[in-house]
Amino acid sequence: MIGIVPAQGKSRKPFRGGSAVERNPVVVVSFPADNEARTLLGRELGEFSRLVFLKDLIDPEKRKAALESADVLLSFILGREISSPELLFLKKLRLFQSLLAGVDALPFPFMPKQAVLCSNAGAWAEPLAEHALCMALALGKNLLPLHAKLARGEFDNSRESLWFRRASAAILGFGGIGKATARLFRCLGMEIRAVNTTGRTLEPVDWIGTLEQLEEAVRDANVVVLSLPLTRRTRGLIGKRELEWMREDAILVNVARGALVQEEALYVHLKANPSFRAGIDTWWVEPATHGEFRLQYPFFELENFLGSPHNSNLVKGIFPVALKAAVDNVCRFLAGEPPLGVVDPADYVED
Template sequence: MEKPLVLVSHAPPDEIRDALAKHIGDEASVRFLPDLSGPERDTALRSARAVITYHPIRDLGIDAIALLDNCQLIQCLTAGIDYLPLSEIPPHIPVAYNAGAYAEPMSEHVVAMALAASKRLTVEHNNMRAGDFNQFLPTKKIRGATCGVLGFGETGREVARLMRDLGMRIEALNRSGTTDEEVDFIGKLDDLDRVMAAADVLVITLALTRNTDRLIRSEHLDRLKPDAVLVNVARGEIVDEDDLYRHLIENPSFTACLEAWWIEPVRHGKFETKHSFLDLPNVIASPHNSAMTDGALVVAAKRGAENVLRMLRGEGARFLAGDDVRML
């Protein structure tokens, strides 16, 4: 019996190429589209049962996508796919995002930002440069404080595990309002006000959807404690940019740790902000690089490949994009 074909849309580095082939093993044939040309390429497109890709429109093109007669899954290797024009994918082909592919490095980044903000590391570094030595100025205590997690998927749960190890209480929101994880409270987005008010550290790991676009606005930010720390490793658009800047100006004890931005090079071709966030002392910034640790891309490739295998085995692929994530 002929093995099903898994087609990889791009030419990854050798370590990722090897990881994909090894993980899929004997359950399917793996071919890489840039290695093919002419009739062989068209035949592969028509026969592929699954496509692994970073960006199906860019990597394949509309004409090639139209040839995917036998395709039962497009597996994206990115954790978020809100920037993809999914309306250009034939409706009979499910598209899966790679949820939690980078959960471990991202959760470490969250903890680093939250601790740096809570312990005023960047603020006091700048104060010392100016000659101030604030030895007796209190900082935020983490043990016994509350970490609110908006979005309790793979990454949110990994954040909670690390924060719990630091002695924090966990209040979290997800779609179902249920979880098997050890938490002090679990709710749905209807409980947003409660979690915002309780959080000493608020972590955003939500996917950007029609329901979460500009979810956090002034009325929600005003519910935060005056010295709360907000950490956004999801998408900038989940927080209203104007309202966040205004809240930072009006509440100097509040800190925003921004890893995700409203306009970024990968999604928009440039980095740009409407306001001078980087000039504020109560902002800690990073260039959306929380996932970029050694070996992280290999791990993500393996997790994407595992979801493809679930589909091929008849177990059903996970993390399929619904109508709410079809942003473009």
Template structure:
């Protein structure tokens, strides 16, 4: 039997799920212990951690208590919020790869459609009493080119949904290869080519040293004047000032932002440094693209399945490089 510890504040429904799923293991929940000494004892005994943000959940404890950690399984699909130096080098860290792809893809497509059809703009004009039917021109989706930067689970699901509009698909991933039915596949070396030819560009790539600031002034200017940029990955992949300036100076260009530069999950607050919400060509959401009914249980299920693979000495998904 292995000692598994859930460090985030799981709901009673989630706790019941974990107890049933890991009935042959020792499963504990950090928030069930009030006294610090008991928390420290359970941490020292734990081999497998299930966490949302272990950096914050465990920052009050001495890292010597983490010496027996063999696996930290994240509930989140991203991992840029972690301080890897907190944890033993021998400890594997696994992101919850693909756990939220379906709702995030739906959210992405909704943003594309809302911006292409200018729903916010014409809703506001109607609210002002302006009924401008023949002058309220919108874009047709059929036959457009969709560019996806980061062709993982989310990008593939976006492609599946958008295929009903008969779009062409350009996809970038690390290998430049895919078994999916797309019209072009490349790596980040082909970024310019994708930006030049795409009508809609979706960012669904992890934030790393390589991708931070990937889209800046030069890249934005390569895009079509009426392109639509959707970011459901991480804010810093796009340079904030450059995006604001481009939106302000190119009124036919529009963007949907679900992932922001400064968010509560990582920084404890939401903050933007430029008045994005004064712009009519912006559509924003509070990084809730994954938040649908029962998603926490679904996410817990994906994470638990990965832990099960670890327990069975099988290859686990989403392993990240702890030395970064």
């Protein structure tokens, strides 16, 4: 399928969940879709919509015309796909659907005001939960420093590690990623404390509260996992005070966004408290958002620190799963149903 894929004939009216799906909307795909992605998109959307693959349109005028006609925009990393001036062409856009769960990098001042903006919340949850578990286990079992000692010829089998079956986890952010992480931790027999926006959940937990109860959530937790979106409210959430609330030997794992944690405060706390450990997958300055990877402090000189290059979501077979979740939300919207993962720009843009 190249360029524009016309809607199929109208011999059979598509339905979704008992609702008639709107016919002939223009769905613009701005990310470079491979053959597998195009097949999935054609199967799920091609029957009742006009698919336009933006990467096939070299002529700037054709790109402009496609964007001006778009009812739905399906994007992966928007900043690499469409320039800010081009966003002004989206005058009739009704739905922006991201393939990403985190949308803090969106250029909100340039996003069309009339469009509903949706994240792909929960679509990448299982791989991120596995990564959080692996980081917690590696840190809790002291694998890195013990490996380093063995490499130096030191056979130190005297160091105790965390017994996870008798431990507790505070999961800050209890959406798709947080719930998936809780399910894995429960398999180890851990106590689960959760923090979300409502203080309520149907998921089995031992305690749940809101950010107003953050101190209570983290104070005695052996493991603290960050799976929150990065918003105005959560930026810099974990600083000196919050780190001091935590156990001296706590494990902090961040698979959400680097800026949830104050960089200087974390480094100072790790250096001053060798029994405190941190695992970081998401960073303050990353290539995808800043064009480079850069740290202000030498975290990797610390043996109580573990890092990975924001690749917790990169597992074989995940992209079609995430794409299908995003496409399902597009279908939900076009069927007149409330879409999932709706984002309020006011949560991200400073006054």
